[in-house]
Amino acid sequence: MSAIPIDSSTQMKHLTEDPYPIYKRYRAESPVVHVASIDRTFITKYDDCRYVKNNPDIFSSKDSSAPMERAFQAQTLMKKDGDEHQSERNAMAMAYTPKSIVDVWQSVHAEIAEEFVDRLPQNEVIDLFPVLAGPYAARCLAKLLGISNVSDSQMEYWSQTLMDGAGNYGRLDSIFERCDLAHKEMNSCIEKNTEQLLRNPQMNALSLMVNAENPIPNSQIVANIKVAIGGGINEPRDALLTVLYGLLTNPEQLDAAKNDSSYWAKAVEESVRWIAPIQVSPRIAAIDTQIRGFEIKKGTTINTIQASANRDEDVFEDADKFNIFRDKKPHxxxxxxxxxxxxxxxxxxxxxxxxxxxxxxxxxMQLTSAQDVRWSGFVFRGPLNLPVILKN
Ligand code: HEM
Structure with a gap:
């Protein structure tokens, strides 16, 4: 077995600004690589990322050293393995099934979407990040979770605060203190909603968990509602901005979607392949092991780079291009x-x-200019703005 090559030059700022050329180089030269500045081993090929995530006995999700536990004041299902993970995941699973989509969420989303689109101004330049993508994602999530009596901006604030805490590798007290304040607000809100849902059960994640025959501990119900608040807004928000960018910069693809509605779903899928909203996922080697003949010692923190897997030239042709016409392949x-x-x-x-x-x-609708759109993010990635002219 060989030692893993070390990249001593790449810094977080390079990965945050534009990671794609770096990942392309890694895939070609050293698909398993230790990035010294952030002390993580990156796995960049499609097959290897799949392998890591499909083998939790070798690559565990348990990581109590990550700031996430402190930020969430709990160990959430994302950081558990085996039965312990599965029982928490099962507790809210019914809210997320395709059947619930048809029975409940399709019409809920349609109503929310209409309200948001209706209130957009006409013939004005507007940034769709704060007026549409963020609040739309927040409102849909609040309904899914069963959190009522909360504003869109409050949901967005909680979500961002938890994300900042989960990424607080520098362990700044001020960031964790903001999390603690947000927890007080969230706890009181979740408690009030729980009381209502115990009296009047509904189809949403919180209601399913608190009304279950054998409920999981309340502490875990609350923790997993919070993990969904933390992680359920920025990805659909960023995916919406990305798909809009992809379509607006490729007018022939937008025309195809306008003429054949089956392309909207393909555009969504292509946008998350092209710019994965969650670019990176951590795992810990539970035993001494290897990938591609490179030695991985027990305890090593691995980052699977799905952003890179989704651009792997062995799987996707012309992978750097946004193309809703490409053949369907799992990303x-x-x-x-x-x-x-x-x-x-x-x-x-x-x-x-x-x-x-x-x-x-x-x-x-047109972008003011593709150059006006700013992109950022190493773990979570998407446009920071999307200035458009809303022409009808
Ligand atoms: C375009 C939108 C989204 C993308 C791209 C996305 C992506 C992901 C990814 C990559 C993971 C796996 C992380 C890992 O392996 O460590 C994940 C987990 C998860 N996602 Fe999403 N997500 C999206 C939207 C949502 C929404 C709207 C919710 C609603 C609550 C949600 C809830 C979850 C939960 C609960 C988990 C943890 C599952 C577990 O640990 O068993 N996601 N998501």
Missing amino acids: QAFGNGPHFCQGMHVARTMLKTILPLLFQRFPN
């Missing part, structure tokens, strides 16, 4: 293995519901 934007995204069907429905509405209302 890794929603992960795989026991932790694959529980919100996948819901997220897809949210996105493919709002796209046609938006383009029916504003068929001639």
Whole structure:
């Protein structure tokens, strides 16, 4: 077995600004590589990322050293393995199934999408990040979780605060203190909603968990509602902005979608393949092992780079291009293995519901300029803004 090559030059700022050329180089030169500046071993090929996530006995999700536990004041299902993970995941699973999408969420999303599209101004330049993508994702998530009496901006604030805490590798007290304040607000809100849902059960994640025959401990119900608040807004928000960018910069693809509605779902799928909203997932080697003949010692923190897997030239032709016409192939934007995204069907429905509405209302919407759009992110990636002219 060989030692893993070390990259001593790449810094976090390079990965945050534009990681794709770096990942392309890694895939060609050293698909398993230790990035010294962030002290993580990167796995960049499609097959290897799948392998890591499909083998939790070798690559565990348990990582109590990560700031996530402190930020969430609990160990959430994302950091558990085996039965312990599965029982918590099962507790809210019914809210996320394709059947619930058809029975409940499709019409809920359609109503929310109509409200948001209706209130957009006409013939004005507007940034769709704060007025549409963020609050739309927040409102849909609040309904899914069963959190009522909360504003969209409050949901967005909680979510961002938890994300900042989970990424607080520098362990700054000020960031954790903001998390603690947000927890007080969230706890009181979740408690009030729990009381209502115990009296009047509904189809949503919180109601399913608190009304279960054998409920999981309340501490875990609360923790997993919070993990969904933390992780359920920024990805659909970023995916919506990315798919809009992809379509607006490729007018022939947008025309195809306007003429054949089956392309909206393909556009959603292509956007998350092209720019994975969660680019990186951590795992810990539970035993001494190897990938591609490179030695991985027990305790090593691995990062599977799904952003890179989704651009692997052995799997996707012309992978750097946004192309809704490409042949259907499974990508890794929603992960795989026991932790694959529980919100996948819901997220897809949210996105493919709002796209046609938006383009029916504003068929001639344009970006002010593709160069005005700023992209950022190493773990989570998406546009920081999306200035458009809302022409009908
Ligand atoms: C485009 C939107 C989304 C993308 C790309 C996405 C992506 C992902 C990925 C890659 C993972 C796996 C992380 C890992 O392996 O460590 C994940 C997990 C998860 N996602 Fe999503 N997600 C999206 C939307 C949502 C939404 C709307 C929800 C709603 C609550 C959600 C809930 C979850 C949950 C609960 C998990 C943890 C599952 C587990 O640990 O068993 N996601 N997501």
